[in-house]
Amino acid sequence: xxxxxxxxxxxxxxxxxxxxxxxxxxxxxxxxxxxxxxxxxxxxxxxxxxxxxxxxxxxxxxxxxxxxxxxxxxxxxxxxxxxxxxxxxxxxxxxxxxxxxxxxxxxxxxxxxxxxxxxxxx
Amino acid sequence: xxxxxxxxxxxxxxxxxxxxxxxxxxxxxxxxxxxxxxxxxxxxxxxxxxxxxxxxxxxxxxxxxxxxxxxxxxxxxxxxxxxxxxxxxxxxxxxxxxxxxxxxxxxxxxxxxxxxxxxxxxxxxxxxxxxxxxxxxxxxxxxxxxxxxxxxxxxxxxxxxxxxxxxxxxxxxxxxxxxxxxxxxxxxxxxxxxxxxxxxxxxxxxxxxxxxxxxxxxxxxxxxxxxxxxxxxxxxxxxxxxxxxxxxxxxxxxxxxxxxxxxxxxxxxxxxxxxxxxxxxxxxxxxxxxxxxxxxxxxxxxxxxxxxxxxxxxxxxxxxxxxxxxxxxxxxxxxxxxxxxxxxxxxxxxxxxxxxxxxxxxxxxxxxxxxxxxxx
Numbered sequence: 001x002x003x004x005x006x007x008x009x010x011x012x013x014x015x016x017x018x019x020x021x022x023x024x025x026x027x028x029x030x031x032x033x034x035x036x037x038x039x040x041x042x043x044x045x046x047x048x049x050x051x052x053x054x055x056x057x058x059x060x061x062x063x064x065x066x067x068x069x070x071x072x073x074x075x076x077x078x079x080x081x082x083x084x085x086x087x088x089x090x091x092x093x094x095x096x097x098x099x100x101x102x103x104x105x106x107x108x109x110x111x112x113x114x115x116x117x118x119x120x121x122x
Numbered sequence: 123x124x125x126x127x128x129x130x131x132x133x134x135x136x137x138x139x140x141x142x143x144x145x146x147x148x149x150x151x152x153x154x155x156x157x158x159x160x161x162x163x164x165x166x167x168x169x170x171x172x173x174x175x176x177x178x179x180x181x182x183x184x185x186x187x188x189x190x191x192x193x194x195x196x197x198x199x200x201x202x203x204x205x206x207x208x209x210x211x212x213x214x215x216x217x218x219x220x221x222x223x224x225x226x227x228x229x230x231x232x233x234x235x236x237x238x239x240x241x242x243x244x245x246x247x248x249x250x251x252x253x254x255x256x257x258x259x260x261x262x263x264x265x266x267x268x269x270x271x272x273x274x275x276x277x278x279x280x281x282x283x284x285x286x287x288x289x290x291x292x293x294x295x296x297x298x299x300x301x302x303x304x305x306x307x308x309x310x311x312x313x314x315x316x317x318x319x320x321x322x323x324x325x326x327x328x329x330x331x332x333x334x335x336x337x338x339x340x341x342x343x344x345x346x347x348x349x350x351x352x353x354x355x356x357x358x359x360x361x362x363x364x365x366x367x368x369x370x371x372x373x374x375x376x377x378x379x380x381x382x383x384x385x386x387x388x389x390x391x392x393x394x395x396x397x398x399x400x401x402x403x404x405x406x407x408x409x410x411x412x413x414x415x416x417x418x419x420x421x422x423x424x425x426x427x428x429x430x431x432x433x434x435x436x437x438x439x440x441x442x443x444x445x446x447x448x449x450x451x452x453x454x455x456x457x458x459x460x461x462x463x464x465x466x467x468x469x470x471x472x473x474x475x476x477x478x479x480x481x482x483x484x485x486x487x488x489x490x491x492x493x494x495x496x497x498x
Contacts, residue, residue: 016139017146108150109143 003120006042008032008064009053009082018051021109025117035059039067042074048120051103051112054083062097069098078119082107144276148283155284159291167295168200171288175264176202179277182266189222189260196260204242215239221249222261227282231272240265248273252285254293302349309356316363320370323359326442331355333438333479336486340478341434354407354431358439361391361408373449385420388412407431411439414470425472433472437463437479440470456487464491 005027007018015031022029030045032038036058042050050068052061059067061081069075078100101119103112155174159167168186175184183203187196196218215238221228228249230237237244250262262285267273317324334355338348362370365387369380376384392409395401410423410432417424428436444459454462460483467476484491 013139013142016135017143020136020139021143104150104153106146106149106153108147110147111150 002026002028003048004028004030004045005049005051005116006030006032006045006047007051008035008038008056008061009051010034010056011053014053014082017109018112021113022116025113027116035061035064038064039071042068042077043071046074047077049078049080049116051080051082051116054081062099065099066097080112080116080119144279147276148280151280152283152287155287156291159288162291162295164292164295164299165200167288167291171262171284172200172202174284175262175281178280179264179273180268181264182268183264185263185265187218187261187263189258191258199260218249218261218263222251222258224251227251227278229273229278246271246273248278248281250278250281250285252289254289254296257293259289259292306353306356309353312360313356316360319367320362323362323370326446327356327359329442329446330358330435330438333441333482334434336482337434337438337475337478340481341475347431350401350404351407351431351434353401354404354411354435355438357391357395357404358408358411358435359387359391360394361387361389363394364390371449375450385412388420403429403431407435411435415472416469428472433475437471437475441479441483456483457489460489460491 005022007015007029008031009015009018010033012033015033019029019031030041030047032041035052035056038059052064054061056064065079065081068077068079075098079098080101080103081099082103082105084105101115103115151174155170158170162170171186172184181203183201185201185203186199188199189195190197196215217228217238228247230247231245233244233246237247244265246265246267248264252259252262262281264273264281313327317327331352334351335348338351343351362384365384369376369383372380388409388411392405395405395408398405406429410421410428413419413421413423413428413432413436415425415428415433441459441463444454444462445456447453460480463471463476464480467473480491483489
């Protein structure tokens, strides 16, 4: 069975880019442009890995990550966080909130796929 | 909207996304490399280049050739993969030369016949010229792609991005290496001027430099620190330029006031160099190279308060002083000098430096040391 990845970002082109790359690698991809209903969808879909953008209107990536990690049903799902360049200091905060890995924008789609596959292989 | 139109738009969107994706690849690569290249030497930049290139593209061979303006030939700088030693040595290959002069990469695929200067079968070849802001640097050559017969435009573009970024960094690194060489040359000229005024000091600086670096290497200093230590050692006695020649060259024992004069040379030396503000640690080292580890020296610094370079220099300097003839005494045998230094570990000298020194002197002079000295 193919693995299911959920990507939440408010930038449509980022979503499409990741979706295209991941689908070609045989992964199932669910994309969301808004974070506000994301928690319910995550609970329902139980993806194998979640990629979140840090900067999103309404619920930020870090807040959403905290909520995911507080819910025992979904807390074991690895969370990768997309951040802009120069937010390295915030990473410490994020790691405390349970972020598994940081990906700095602009990221390489090829590397993102590699680290995701590597993580799924664990 | 007609179905056919929707299909066409879908196709366009797909193409746009792939294009965006490759732009993202390129951007993230450039970000990463510009961070990695910063502060690296020319050799290291080339190493990073080749490892990045071979991770992007599966080829049997990747080579960096530098163009040498003076000899008008290519120099093999770095390579990864199968390569015969005789490859390119000293010859001006017209294919390479033409490729370097072109603004765009040269791509040759589906090669059937043998081509110069390769003495092994080449199936596909990509040559990318690269330059800095002001000068030609050379050529990147990749050959024999393993998983396809052709090079794709996306790959070529990425490789071009790497070479154009690397070109600028290599040019800067070359410049800074030239500056470093120039500085060392100027320092050596300075030292020559000093040594020419006193026959017995000739060669002293050179030997102290050699001994200091040997000790520094055994203490696992970084390349950067070793370069600084070299400058410290070369300049350590520069203050003697202000010591009257009749004292420096006096035959026979020195009077107390003459000794006082000589003892000032670390302070005078550091004052002379005080304008070299980028080399503050060199200046400090020179100022304190005659301090004693137990704190009983001229300026009273103690233990780790004395900069490490100065503590190394103190041992190297003492060893050379004892094993050289002076106007007022004959030189000591090496064994005697070594045991003097070992005996003064913890008093005049840093015990850690002495430990490294003993290790070096043992192998350099092939002498056996009493156990107590090795462990002191």
